[in-house]
Amino acid sequence: MYLKRLKIVNFKNFGAFEAEFSPKINSLTGPNGTGKTNILDAVYYLCFTKSYFASTDVQNIRHGENFMMLEGVFSDESGDRQVLMSLQRGAKKTVKRDGKQVERMGEYIGAYPLVIVSPADRDLIADGSSLRRKFIDGVVSQTSSQHLDAVVSHARIIELRNALLKTPSVTSLQIDVYDKAMIELGRKIYEGRQSFLERFVPVFKKTYSDISGGGEQADITYTSIFENPDAGEILHAARARDLMVGFSTTGAHKDDLKFTLDGYPVKNYGSQGQQKTFLTALKLAQFHFITSLTGRKPILLLDDIFDKLDSRRVEYIMSLVNGDTFGQIFVSDTQPERIRELMRAQGEGHSIFTL
Ligand SMILES: Nc1ncnc2c1ncn2[C@@H]1O[C@H](COP(=O)(O)OP(=O)(O)OP(=O)(O)O)[C@@H](O)[C@H]1O
Ligand SMILES: [Mg+2]
Structure with missing residues (x-):
């Protein structure tokens, strides 16, 4: 095409x-x-x-x-x-x-x-984790509409839970309902991200090393509360804090994605050319991922x-x-x-x- x-x-x-x-x-x-x-x-x-x-x-x-x-x-x-x-x-x-x-x-x-490599991508490195999560979710969603549905529903649940946390008359039972949905959807999102990254990261690392000639080692690390089988308990333990600050401080929407070079954040330690190499490798790996899944x-x-x-x-x-x-x-x-x-x-x- x-x-x-x-x-x-x-x-x-x-x-x-x-x-x-x-x-x-x-x-x-x-x-x-x-x-x-x-x-x-x-x-x-x-x-x-x-x-x-x-x-x-x-x-x-x-x-x-x-x-x-x-x-x-x-x-x-x-x-x-x-x-x-x-x-x-x-x-x-x-x-x-x-x-x-x-x-x-x-x-x-x-x-x-289509895959684009643009100077504007540097926000993926410079900004917080939310853009990186959005990027990963975007790539996964291109080949899985269930992932997209889970991400959209989860965002809606967080919005409603945050509104509830700010309501003075809120009851524990009411929050429980949202926590259940957050855990169910969050786990689905985690599994989608996790299985994607298992396939994606090796391709990304190889692409980076091919472009750079094998100097520094690039990596992507992902951490989530869902690595713990008792994610529900972690969420429950955060409730007092959530009520105090008026928003949901833990969950799949706070999962951490780190971009590193030799173990250090690319944002702080990568030179401009290394950052550019990182982003190019990321997008070329995205290209390979789409090709291998869709054959196009x-x-x-x-x-x-x-x-x-x-x-x-x-x-x-x-x-x-x-x-x-x-x-x-x-x-x-x-x-x-x-x-x-x-x-x-x-x-x-x-x-x-x-x-
Ligand atoms: N809605 C608009 N109406 C008129 N001009 C616009 C509009 N949006 C953007 N431009 C202009 O388009 C011009 C070309 O922008 P573009 O980013 O495509 O340039 P470029 O050739 O890629 O330049 P560079 O080499 O600096 O990357 C800019 O001067 C910008 O102000
Ligand atoms: Mg330009």
Whole structure:
């Protein structure tokens, strides 16, 4: 599966843009602020019906305009399918496939798998555990709707329990009901995360070591109250504190995920290039995970990938993407010379777009 054509109207800095893409490597080059990342985001949008970067949909509409439209043609063995997304200020977004309106986004998302490596991913390292949990839950959910259901229901239970904890007339019996649900759902979430990480972490570690040439050791560690068979007792023991502070201080929503290099937090001890390597390895491992479970190769977006990496790491990543493992790839870089040189080494099947 690959994105054959893209047409943009009033999306971010583009009034109009149209391109025909290679099923292999597409590189976007041009100075800062010319819209390289925005093109990648348009591709992301067509796969996930939302932007990777903008927190609200209207931010994607070009300044001074009233609507935006993205049109794509995805192609695979079964033929071409046209998708169309449009958004008018003050109205609901519409998503159409082959002219037919898509009612539930759930039935659309997953049809065109995609993995993005972007400088914005550094939040995964810099911020607290919640983003890392969200990332892991997102990857697990891409292949398990039960996991997604459990995560959504658990979040709702926490919300209700927190409201209850703040109610002066609250009774122990009332909290018991929520604790039971928290334990049931929390254990399901824990098991989903745990069995995912068992398969994922070795692939991640190997990818990191391949890119870095085997210097430092990267790792991901996961700790949860559900490692203890008596998670219910831990939750119960935390109740007095929960009532005092007015929120749920323990549970699957507080599970800890640590990213480390040689045992130390990447956030504090990793150099910029090592952090970038960490995130790239994380996303490439995500790519392998999706491929092995679904048998399909996601579209891969590599935004500003070469910035901060030394030449050995760049060459290794390019040698990877050149093989059969990957399908369609989009690469952005400010330096046209570097792109041209790298593409020359790739042989046939690439297109360069200069913005
Ligand atoms: N809604 C919008 N309307 C108009 N312009 C926008 C909108 N959203 C973003 N832009 C502009 O799009 C421009 C291009 O952004 P983009 O991030 O794609 O650049 P880039 O080519 O990736 O640059 P860099 O090399 O710095 O990463 C920015 O100058 C930004 O201000
Ligand atoms: Mg950019």
